[in-house]
Amino acid sequence: MEAILQVEEISQSFGGLRAVDNASFTANDTEITSLIGPNGAGKTTIFNIISGFLPCQSGTIMFRGQPIHELKPFEAARRGIARTFQDPRVFHDMTVLENVMVGIRQKGERPLWALVRGDQVNAEWRRARERSEAILSTVGLIDRAQDLARDLSFGEQRFLSIARSLVGDPAIIMMDEPTVGLDRGTFAKLLELMTRLVEVERKAFLVIEHNMDAVMSVSAKVVLLVQGAVVASGTPGEIQRNRSMVDAYLGRRHAAASH
């Protein structure tokens, strides 16, 4: 099992607040790694640092052996790091198919090529369309291809945002709380999709999750983050056995939930 993403000693402070505190962990290729922890533990901040939305104040991040902590978001994306956000954030005025196609970079996007459209541009566009349709089939949205994204249910929009991040053929997909707001059926479909993508397409996942069923059932590794620091890391079984850790985490969650 090879490490695809290595986060080493990253820290992040906002004003006086230390959001991430010397966090280190690795995510392995063709595995699902879950990042768990109470709200405000710094999980989304870590995502933003890895994907380039926040500058890395200290520490390093290696992706497939290359340092990526200085990259801008679009550069990280082009290297093979896909990410979704807590809200699906689909493009409402585009169709489902258009949403996915916009995830593929093509020559036809450049003004000169767009103007003087040759066979090359048209062929590229056709290939992009075919690939997008294939991805839509994979996530189960192909029947909705011509519908406007705004007309989709929340669960469908979630799947659409995942499809959009997949179409560029990323090596790792980072998902921020993908199961929030999904009903039981859609939730099961999501887990099934992730497992399929790992086993068949050999993708890696790094997932921020609060839903323990999801975490324990599909993750190969779990990383527990509390107040910006990595408190424990291991297989789901190991984390669960480490009761004191789990209790501390759940205890904090219960306290937070009762507000």
Place this chain on the structure above:
Amino acid sequence: MDYTLHLVVIVLIYASLVVSLDLLIGHTGILSFGHAAFYGIGAYATAALTVYAGWDWFSAMIAAAAITAAIAALVGIPTLRLGGDYFILAMFGFQLIVITLILNLEPITNGPFGIRNVPRPSIGSFQIQSGLGMALFVAAVTGIIFLVHWRFASSPMKAMLHAIRDDEAVAMSLGIDVVRTKILVFAIGAGFAALSGSLMAFYFRFVTANSFVLATIILLWAMLFVGGSCSIAGAIVGPAILVLFPELFRFVGGEGLDIPNIQEALYGLLLVLVMIFRPQGLVGRRAA
């Protein structure tokens, strides 16, 4: 007949401006208040190159567009990476600075007097003299501008620009170099505005700063939103309505009426009403 032709030319020139403004605002979400300034820079560059430097119309037009695009890129680099509101303000400032420079750099621009006697375009040895000839020339260039924008809007470029407009962060996470694209589109839009400026210079044979003031950019915005953004048809409908409708006042009102201010009041009111009741404009595809 002559006056009707004149109105058609005016509508066409504005339409060519609105369609390039639509590329910026409607498709990419760049709320540019600098479009009139780029129109002005293009017009003045064309006039200066043909009148003072004796260039031919075609080279002057291309050079003016290139100069304007370069200026736009320079202005865009520091300002486009800031948030929308900062950018709007920066463009207001830019527009004001351009007017002030035009009025004060007398050696180049002849100050408030403007540049006169811009030569008419010629094809070979035949120089366009008549109103009809100029109207056809303007129509031809406007047609080309529209064609280019239509090509853009039916290409993968359109979807990418819409992604930037709708959610920059998501666009970045999909591998789109948002900053570079915005600067590029901004420069292209400015270049086309400069072409419209050249048309204006050739048609009126006279350029003056008065044509590129803040009221002009507000008029352009009104034309864009009344016609409807993200729409080729809207780029014609908007100018047609806002140019032709006030003409009615000439028949009705007559003497003593402060037509320019009535027009301004109308443009302002229309903008507000359109935003409240029909934000997608008359034929547009998208609400602001």
Place this chain on the structure above:
Amino acid sequence: MLLLQLLINGIASGALYALTAVGFALIYNGTRIFHIAHGAVFTFGGYALYLFAVPLGLPWIVALPAAVLATAGFGALMDALVYRPLRKRGTGPAGMFIASIGALTFAQAVYALVFGTDTVNLRQGGLPTFDIGEVTVTAVHVIAAIVALLVFPVLQLFLSRTRWGRAIRALADNPRLAVVRGIDAERLYILIFALGSALAGLAVVILAFDLGVRPDLGFTVMFVALVAVIVGGVGYLPGAAAGGFLLGVTQNLSLWQLSGRWQDVVVFGLLLAFLALRPQGIFGHMLVTRRV
């Protein structure tokens, strides 16, 4: 000495810019609307003062506060007629801005149609002046400075000590959270617009009393005020005030070397310099618009 005179003039203009800038900033922070029509509200106050003082012949002691109140009311009216319908529609910030431009354009044109495009003067005689050495200080200079120095601490107290003031700050810091916590945003918006417009009203009555009113008066002041907000740091009211004073002084001092024609360039040159080099302003504030 010319420089000192320019400085005094600058502080007086600065006070007026500061009032206008803080008014705009209050509205922007509280509602996130780029209320460029603030310039038209400003001008309205000038014409209101004219109407109260000249045709209606009210004594200054009545006309001046009445004009300030009228300005506050006009600002609140604009929110009710223009921005509230847009909020109900779910219009985004771009649409709000476009409507604001429309409102500004419409108002300015109406002022021109009703009152004409020439400057309307409000007073007949000269103003009391004091000569201190070689500089001349007019009553307006003094009043402008005093008003600004009184208003800002009062505003600060209002925002930090009163229930309404704290509610406004909560709304400015985190609109969604404030609404969740039960704050009635719509009523607060009316208050914010009234308050911000009242500040503009204070500035315009002083300015109009001194120099008269014309349709685009507010527009020209607005721009400097906007630059002041950026220079001071968006989201920081004391910064907007400081920016106002700084710009007033810079603008006037620039007259020492440059002709008046270049004043706009000076102001906007300053703006572009700040945007390029220090967009968070002197005091380092930037209203965070969601990036990720």
